[in-house]
Amino acid sequence: MIFKQLFEPVSSTYTYLLGCEDTGQAILVDPVLPTWRRDLEAVAALGLRLVYTLDSHIHADHITSALTLKREAGSQIAHPAIDGLPCVDRPIEEGRPLVLGSLRIDPIFTPGHTDGHHAYRIGDRVLTGDALLIDACGRTDFQSGDPASLYQSVAGKLFALPEETLVYPAHDYEGRWVSSIAQEKTRNPRLGGGRSLESFVELMNGLDLAYPKFIDYALPGNRECGVCPPGVPDHLEQYCERIAESRQG
Known part of the structure; x- marks a missing residue:
């Protein structure tokens, strides 16, 4: 198995690149919109072909790049079936592994x-x-x-x-x-x-946390598998635009 951990600093999100060495197929787990080019470059550098993107849930703190990657790389969108998103190509649920060659991903609800x-x-x-x-x-x-x-x-x-x-x-x-x-x-x-x-x-119940600053834009955008909605304020545009420099590992 090929395994690479990538970091997006605005939302402090880890994206995981998994690849099958036998078939050259790859999947990106929890990809983030501003770093879609970086992620595709990482896939290509390893000699892989992106087959799927897979999100763990509907995110409130960033927008997934699933739809952009589908458009740019032809990958299919995998997502938990329970959310019922119409933009999903491969609904995921516990007990039904996602298999790419020798790579097996077991969902856990x-x-x-x-x-x-x-x-x-x-x-x-x-x-x-x-x-x-x-x-x-x-x-x-x-x-x-x-x-x-x-x-x-x-x-x-x-x-x-x-x-x-x-x-x-x-x-x-x-x-x-x-x-x-x-x-x-x-x-x-x-x-x-x-x-x-x-x-x-x-x-x-006693944490009393602040209201998430990007949630009102992230939720509708992620229900469409990665659309940055109109009206995002200037100070939040970094969640939608490509980051000039992004740390990765």
Whole structure:
């Protein structure tokens, strides 16, 4: 398997490039609109062909580049079936792996951050989206989020994976790249250390977080698989335009 982790600094989003060495097929997980050219360049540099884009959920903090990549590279759009987006080519659900040659991606239904959220297991690693972050977790106060559901998704499903499973989140704001199930079970301040459901729900309900600054544009844009809607204010245009310089790994 070819595996590359790419970083978009405006929304602190990780995009994952996965490739099959046998067939040359590639998939981008959680691609971000401003960096679509960079991502296609990364695919080409590895001698791969982009077959799919795949999002973990309908994002509120950035716009997916799925539709742009479909137009530019001919890739198909894969997305959780539960969201019912009409622009999706390949609906995804738990129990139905997405296979590209020797590459197998197993969706794991992990609601709580949103009601349609999925994580994706690939062998010895899991892409946890916004459900489980390094030393944190996604918020639960919008998009039908629910702390009790998130607790069951993480404690009941993700923490049930082998402890050596590598955890690759959709975001990190502290320059961290990877964790493990063992580490998050042990030291995650929100969900680790055997925290109870009741304690987690109380914690999440008391966070009093600020309203997401791009959500009113991201949600309608992502329901169309990646359209930057009209009327985006000048100070938020960086979420739609290509970033001049973008760190990547």
